[in-house]
Amino acid sequence: MASEAHTATESSLVFHPMDQFIVKPLFGNGPVEWYTITNVTLWLALAVVAIIALMVFGTSRRAVVPSRTQSIGELAYGFVYKMVEDVTGKDAVVFFPYIMTLFMFIVTANFLGLLPMSFTTTSHFAVTAVLALAVFLTVTIVGFVKNGAGFLGLFWVSSAPLALRPVLAIIELISYFVRPVSHSIRLAGNVMAGHAVIKVFAGFAAIAAIAPVSVVAITAMYGLEILVAFIQAYVFTILTCVYLKDALHPSH
Amino acid sequence: MATNTHETVSACVDSYGSAVGMPQLCGEWMGNQIFWLVITLVVIFIVLSRIALPRIAAVLAERQGTITNDIAAAEEFKSKAAAAEDAYNQALSEARAEAARIVEATKAEIKADLDTAMAQADAEIKAKSDAGAKAIADIRANAMASVEEIAKSATADIVSVLGGNADDAAVSAAVTTELKG
Amino acid sequence: MEGQLAHIGAGLAAIGSGAAAIGVGNVAGNYLAGALRNPSAAASQTATLFIGIAFAEALGIFSFLVALLLMFAV
Numbered sequence: 001m002a003s004e005a006h007t008a009t010e011s012s013l014v015f016h017p018m019d020q021f022i023v024k025p026l027f028g029n030g031p032v033e034w035y036t037i038t039n040v041t042l043w044l045a046l047a048v049v050a051i052i053a054l055m056v057f058g059t060s061r062r063a064v065v066p067s068r069t070q071s072i073g074e075l076a077y078g079f080v081y082k083m084v085e086d087v088t089g090k091d092a093v094v095f096f097p098y099i100m101t102l103f104m105f106i107v108t109a110n111f112l113g114l115l116p117m118s119f120t121t122t123s124h125f126a127v128t129a130v131l132a133l134a135v136f137l138t139v140t141i142v143g144f145v146k147n148g149a150g151f152l153g154l155f156w157v158s159s160a161p162l163a164l165r166p167v168l169a170i171i172e173l174i175s176y177f178v179r180p181v182s183h184s185i186r187l188a189g190n191v192m193a194g195h196a197v198i199k200v201f202a203g204f205a206a207i208a209a210i211a212p213v214s215v216v217a218i219t220a221m222y223g224l225e226i227l228v229a230f231i232q233a234y235v236f237t238i239l240t241c242v243y244l245k246d247a248l249h250p251s252h
Numbered sequence: 253m254a255t256n257t258h259e260t261v262s263a264c265v266d267s268y269g270s271a272v273g274m275p276q277l278c279g280e281w282m283g284n285q286i287f288w289l290v291i292t293l294v295v296i297f298i299v300l301s302r303i304a305l306p307r308i309a310a311v312l313a314e315r316q317g318t319i320t321n322d323i324a325a326a327e328e329f330k331s332k333a334a335a336a337e338d339a340y341n342q343a344l345s346e347a348r349a350e351a352a353r354i355v356e357a358t359k360a361e362i363k364a365d366l367d368t369a370m371a372q373a374d375a376e377i378k379a380k381s382d383a384g385a386k387a388i389a390d391i392r393a394n395a396m397a398s399v400e401e402i403a404k405s406a407t408a409d410i411v412s413v414l415g416g417n418a419d420d421a422a423v424s425a426a427v428t429t430e431l432k433g
Numbered sequence: 434m435e436g437q438l439a440h441i442g443a444g445l446a447a448i449g450s451g452a453a454a455i456g457v458g459n460v461a462g463n464y465l466a467g468a469l470r471n472p473s474a475a476a477s478q479t480a481t482l483f484i485g486i487a488f489a490e491a492l493g494i495f496s497f498l499v500a501l502l503l504m505f506a507v
Contacts, residue, residue: 021275034283055304097301126282189494
């Protein structure tokens, strides 16, 4: 359809709101193989650099009275640590580095994606699906290792009337397997939607009469996207904690 | 974007460089994304769990320790201040008791002095009044003796005038009996 | 013709975003009502609030996804 838009006419407005999500090689015009260095690689590497700058170089002085960078790192640490402790329980702190990795990656990638001309890695289902599947597999494996067959009690709601339990078990089973889908699509969908909407408004800015409105709308959407970038990282992390709690304490 | 120069190398991008369908659903790119994402996550995980998180935990623990120590030190200073205040109060009350004791002792001393002085004065007064009474008694006795003598001589004179022979002994006996009478 | 039908379908799917907005508003409004009744318990329930909002919003995102698929992938 995008090609139709190109071929059809050049007089009317042409939107390509999804072009910002195209993966392309950084060097040359060759095909994208699994090992090719692409813009995905670049922005993932920038996320790693940003995280190392904040969490390693920012804290290198180990000051008791922290500098600004160090207090941001400590803030992130305390934020995620408290979340893990409050939601999942004290015995879940072994998973803290894992959850911290997820949170730091998502929040950094989201904010890097807000830079103009940047590529948003977390807007791709391939990326978020890997994250969500990793959480899903972790939860399932940990649940069965810690509780054995008792983990299946998660689907057998013992507080419900006996007649209802098989029905509820099916519903719980379905909702359990939908988890990675909703987990990944929520993040990618939110991020992609915001960026696409900004691009649509940017397309309207080509018309002089409504350009000011469009610029104001882009600014407002950008503010909302900053909020969304953090809240989606928070939601992804806290849902990971909730799922982990199910694995560690499956009693309903 | 619309560069016509390169030929189409992907089913997901048209000859103008625009996306065909949703780029998110392009299967050709997913392997690339997943590969680099896994590397990224592993790097972040290693860096965080090996370096950053233990360091931040150590810094936070150290800060907590410093705060705890400071609070303990403040607590100690507080208790010291309280002890000093107690000592001060005790010293004050001791000094008050001492002062009260001294006042009491001085009062008792003065009272004793006063008592002895009063007793002495009383004794002197008594002695003087005794002497006075004695003198009065003496004077009265003398006066009585003089009255007796005058009465006797007057009686003798009267007896002799009346022509009697005044016997001194009889006269004095009679006068004495009369006076006593 | 088929493409135009897909556009109509995408528009219909976008109604789901409005429905999700109602759901999110419900969650947030009820949270606020409860928080005003018992402010001391409000802070401990912010995590639950965000989870509820996330669940409500996920379904709206699904309909948005359906719209996008109809627009670009059909």
